[in-house]
Amino acid sequence: MHEGGKAAGEFQKIIDQRIVVLNPVGSLAQLGLARGLWLARRQRQRPESYQDFLTLWKDADPTSPS
Numbered sequence: 665m666h667e668g669g670k671a672a673g674e675f676q677k678i679i680d681q682r683i684v685v686l687n688p689v690g691s692l693a694q695l696g697l698a699r700g701l702w703l704a705r706r707q708r709q710r711p712e713s714y715q716d717f718l719t720l721w722k723d724a725d726p727t728s729p730s
Contacts, residue, residue, distance in 0.1 A: 668703020675700055691720040 678693035698713035 666703060668700045668705075670700075672697050672700030672704055691717060694720060 675693045675697035679690060679697060681690075694713060694717040698717060701713055
């Protein structure tokens with residue numbers, strides 16, 4: 665609904681819960697944070713959020729070609 669700042673804040677709350685680190689929800693929250701930051705036009709924080717998401721998923725499927 666074009667409220668990226670609010671969305672980013674909610675995704676950050678999920679990420680701050682350390683219990684989701686081993687759960688796919690945590691990774692998807694990282695992606696949601698990056699998208700929310702993009703909507704909120706917070707350009708400086710966005711690349712870091714995308715990189716965090718990619719770092720979490722880089723070893724998700726060891727049979728997949730890199």
